[in-house]
Amino acid sequence: MGLEGQLTGTFVGTRLSDALNWARKYSLFQYPFVTACCGMEFMATACSHYDISRFGAEIPRFSPRQADLLFVVGTVSHKLAPVLRKVYDQMCDPKWVVAFGACASSGGFYDNYCTVQGIDTIIPVDVYIPGCPPRPEQVLDALMMLQEKIQAEPLEKQA
Amino acid sequence: MSKHVLERLQARFADQVEETHSNQGDDTAYVKRDKLVELLTFLRDDAELAFNLPVDLTVVDWYQKREPRFEVVYHLYSTTKKHRVRLKVRVDEDDARVPSSFPVWPGFDWFEREAWDLYGVRFEGHPNHTRIMMWEGFEGHPLRKDYPINKRQPLTTLLGEQK
Amino acid sequence: MSEILIETEGGDLDSAPMNLQMGPSHPAMHGTIKMRVKLDGEIVQKTQVEVGYLHRGFEKSCESVTWSQVMPYTDRLNYVSPLCNNVGYCMAVEKLIGVRATERCEYIRIIMAESSRICDHLTCVGASAMELGGFTAFLYAIEAREELWRLTETVTGARLTHSYCRIGGLKDDLPVDFLPNYRVVEKKARSLVADIRALLDRNRIFLDRMKDVGSMTAERALQWGFTGPVLRSTGSDYDVRKASPYMLYDRFDFEVPVGTKGDNYDRYLVRMEEIEQSFRIIDQCLKQMKPGPVNLEDGRLLLPPKDEVYGSIEGTIAHFKIIMDGIQVPPGEVYSYSEAGNGELGFYLVSTGEGRPYKCRVRPPCWSLMQGLHELLEGYQIADIVPTFGSVNMIGGECDR
Numbered sequence A: 001m002g003l004e005g006q007l008t009g010t011f012v013g014t015r016l017s018d019a020l021n022w023a024r025k026y027s028l029f030q031y032p033f034v035t036a037c038c039g040m041e042f043m044a045t046a047c048s049h050y051d052i053s054r055f056g057a058e059i060p061r062f063s064p065r066q067a068d069l070l071f072v073v074g075t076v077s078h079k080l081a082p083v084l085r086k087v088y089d090q091m092c093d094p095k096w097v098v099a100f101g102a103c104a105s106s107g108g109f110y111d112n113y114c115t116v117q118g119i120d121t122i123i124p125v126d127v128y129i130p131g132c133p134p135r136p137e138q139v140l141d142a143l144m145m146l147q148e149k150i151q152a153e154p155l156e157k158q159a
Numbered sequence B: 001m002s003k004h005v006l007e008r009l010q011a012r013f014a015d016q017v018e019e020t021h022s023n024q025g026d027d028t029a030y031v032k033r034d035k036l037v038e039l040l041t042f043l044r045d046d047a048e049l050a051f052n053l054p055v056d057l058t059v060v061d062w063y064q065k066r067e068p069r070f071e072v073v074y075h076l077y078s079t080t081k082k083h084r085v086r087l088k089v090r091v092d093e094d095d096a097r098v099p100s101s102f103p104v105w106p107g108f109d110w111f112e113r114e115a116w117d118l119y120g121v122r123f124e125g126h127p128n129h130t131r132i133m134m135w136e137g138f139e140g141h142p143l144r145k146d147y148p149i150n151k152r153q154p155l156t157t158l159l160g161e162q163k
Numbered sequence C: 001m002s003e004i005l006i007e008t009e010g011g012d013l014d015s016a017p018m019n020l021q022m023g024p025s026h027p028a029m030h031g032t033i034k035m036r037v038k039l040d041g042e043i044v045q046k047t048q049v050e051v052g053y054l055h056r057g058f059e060k061s062c063e064s065v066t067w068s069q070v071m072p073y074t075d076r077l078n079y080v081s082p083l084c085n086n087v088g089y090c091m092a093v094e095k096l097i098g099v100r101a102t103e104r105c106e107y108i109r110i111i112m113a114e115s116s117r118i119c120d121h122l123t124c125v126g127a128s129a130m131e132l133g134g135f136t137a138f139l140y141a142i143e144a145r146e147e148l149w150r151l152t153e154t155v156t157g158a159r160l161t162h163s164y165c166r167i168g169g170l171k172d173d174l175p176v177d178f179l180p181n182y183r184v185v186e187k188k189a190r191s192l193v194a195d196i197r198a199l200l201d202r203n204r205i206f207l208d209r210m211k212d213v214g215s216m217t218a219e220r221a222l223q224w225g226f227t228g229p230v231l232r233s234t235g236s237d238y239d240v241r242k243a244s245p246y247m248l249y250d251r252f253d254f255e256v257p258v259g260t261k262g263d264n265y266d267r268y269l270v271r272m273e274e275i276e277q278s279f280r281i282i283d284q285c286l287k288q289m290k291p292g293p294v295n296l297e298d299g300r301l302l303l304p305p306k307d308e309v310y311g312s313i314e315g316t317i318a319h320f321k322i323i324m325d326g327i328q329v330p331p332g333e334v335y336s337y338s339e340a341g342n343g344e345l346g347f348y349l350v351s352t353g354e355g356r357p358y359k360c361r362v363r364p365p366c367w368s369l370m371q372g373l374h375e376l377l378e379g380y381q382i383a384d385i386v387p388t389f390g391s392v393n394m395i396g397g398e399c400d401r
Helices: A003-007 A011-025 A038-046 A081-090 A102-106 A136-151 B004-012 B036-045 B106-119 C058-062 C068-075 C082-097 C103-131 C135-156 C178-200 C204-210 C218-224 C229-234 C264-288 C306-311 C313-324 C365-371 C373-377 C382-392
Strands: A030-034 A069-073 A096-100 A127-129 B017-021 B028-031 B053-061 B070-077 B084-091 B097-099 B122-124 C018-022 C034-040 C043-050 C332-340 C343-351 C359-363
Touching (some): A011 A136, A030 A038, A038 A136, A038 C135, A069 A081, A096 A102, A096 A136, B004 B017, B004 B028, B004 B036, B036 B084, B036 B097, B053 B106, B070 C343, B084 B097, C034 C382, C043 C382, C058 C068, C058 C359, C068 C082, C082 C343, C103 C264, C204 C264, C204 C382, C218 C229, C229 C264, C229 C343, C264 C382, C306 C313, C343 C365, C365 C373, C365 C382, C373 C382
Parallel strands (some): A096 A127, B028 B084, B097 B122
Antiparallel strands (some): B053 B070, C332 C343, C343 C359
């Protein structure tokens, strides 16, 4: 472990960690992995009325190398699961995952042969947003929850 | 609905049409599969019938309820004459194949692939006879009545399972 | 430094076609479509479109629930215009049972279906414009859609997945203040649509990208099974509302916009004109509607009122039977069709007399459009894939079901 290891627990370390986390949480570059109906509410959240841009998370980056927040929006089928896994693996640390909607969280009411029953069976998830589809206010609430989680990340985790 | 579509079809292909009905106003004809392509070509080219729009193709699985097991259902429409017809071809489980309608209209291309993928009915002469909804390597035909709804075949390792 | 350029035979560089995979997770692939493209420089030689990444088992799920419980599944088919699907499904089941909804119910269904169609076209046009770089048009379109969604929320209770229709009626009548609310929303939406047209109709960049790109003749489009705005842009005037009027569409005075060349620009114009025609239809509905019941007086189809359910044994039992066993639909089969946002939406239902569908097949308009999509793309440039695919308006939930 490098410099971060020696700074853990010190005054400089905690101030540094706070500053880094503050920068990260207010400049999330999202990767919208949009599949289904939740995509409509995602569009609505990103547009002028509900405006996700005031949280700093407006810019979609369609390359996993450049994104740090993976929004899995909508149902993931078993045919699509390897693609999701690949996209997640290609993202660089630090990265977070939000399961947007009931289908991404648990499979929704599609309990059948082709739907993944929750993306947390494939990739680790940080925040789950219930709803079918969730209202934009819920999405913004989830984003704020994620921001609190990011702010609380200690320095040694980021090493 | 006017019955003249069914009458004209029966007049021309009397030996191929098994029975007809017009329940709920939908003209339906049960036909044999032997001269299916010729029959569909007639429906398309005849001046009075002029079925130019292929609407739908699907399969009904009468598992343990009726023999033969599968019914391949075609829906056709004519934009000029404004009439519709439904054709049904009955096939057995052991011999579930039907000539492809691709030479007549390309518009049943993916419908036939879907029927093969989900029901297991072969369409002979189809240029790209592969699965479309599920992946190559999926075992079984999910929409058959004997395929359990919850039988999943995951393509990736699930977290918590180690290979 | 004397021989930098090497002369090859024929004077041209050796080149081989490149295979490129676009999707399934791609910004331009609305949802999840994979396209394998064979490129000769910038020109698309061959395309192979692969779907099925959003297959959610609609048919299989519908076979395991009751007739009324299918309603939320139909919402999620074409999720940009969910009420068109609700209305289509209810019409199909009512045709199979042999009943017809009340007049007021049909007027309300038409109003909601047309407002859903407007939302569908707005989303399509907005997303197309955004992909060409016209972000403002997208924001205006989504703002207009928000207004309509807010109105729909007062009527149905939900912004997107409404499940508003019931077999034999509706969830509820329109709220008492619907008409003044609608007038406010209509004014705002109409002005936003006018702004979008002012931004795009004669925009040099938009015209250059969309005109003469992705053309098809009407005859070829019919052979592929195309319906809806894509077919009408090629010159064929097939619209289910005019060709085989269902519900009360024969009472309204509206036009069907028809294009000439079948290119992207014609598809855009057809959609914008259809928005205007939908507003016209809603206006006429509101003028012609009279007060009356919205649900059929049929105890076999609809849940009894709550005071009967809690107050009488018959009401309780009727409620229990309809919820647990489902509506008893007589055995038979039916194919019912309506004009959804993308074309002819058909429902082929097979019943064996039980409370659950034996088969609930959807004829998705997008499926036919997608199988013929490669013909719209081949021969054009790779950058033309984006506007052409956008103008076809593929909706994953409907295409893959």
